[in-house]
Amino acid sequence: MKMPLVDPVAQAEDQELNALITFYEETLGFCPNSVLTMYHRPRIAYAFIEMNKAVMENKGRVTSALKRLIAYVKANQQDTIDACYGFYETKDMKSCDGAKMYLKYDGGRLMPDYMCDNIINLATDFDHFIKLHAAGK
Structure with a gap:
């Protein structure tokens, strides 16, 4: 450390x-x-x-809970990428405990952002994200 x-x-x-x-x-x-x-x-x-x-402050439609979830996602993004793809040498995103948590609680809406910022803007949905990631884009 x-x-x-x-x-x-x-x-x-x-x-x-x-x-x-x-x-x-x-x-x-x-x-x-x-x-x-x-x-x-x-x-x-x-x-x-x-x-x-x-x-x-809650002056719009985004709740405090969602704001905290987004902050958590962003704070743990690199650790999750390393855990899912580097240290454990798996290609299956859904095998990562962090990934399972986000699929469970937000239906996968934050999953692409959680997993990789650099291709989120290209992906149109989760399956497209998987294909882009597999292609190394």
């Missing part, structure tokens, strides 16, 4: 930031390391938190 260039702060001295850390722990179950790392520059930490709040 690689060591971080900047360690997250263990305890924030800023009471307002501590309140936000507590909020994250209560709502997400943890405080993202990015917030704790950004605390070295409190203005950046606050700006990041405000941006996150703005993104998570």
Whole structure:
């Protein structure tokens, strides 16, 4: 495992930031390391938190749950590609546990994006995506 260039702060001295850390722990179950790392520059930490709040506002048809799912998909994309195609040497996307989860919960709508950003714009549906991936496009 690689060591971080900047360690997250263990305890924030800023009471307002501590309140936000507590909020994250209560709502997400943890405080993202990015917030704790950004605390070295409190203005950046606050700006990041405000941006996150703005993104998570529900002013349209995209729910908070779907936004979190999309964030999770993007955060785990490379690990899943490596796991499905590299480390386990399988060509069957559906054999990947992460892939099964997304097929189950979103009917495969996020699957192409989850698996490979560089061909998502070419694919018209999941089967087309499989063909493009097999062809190395």
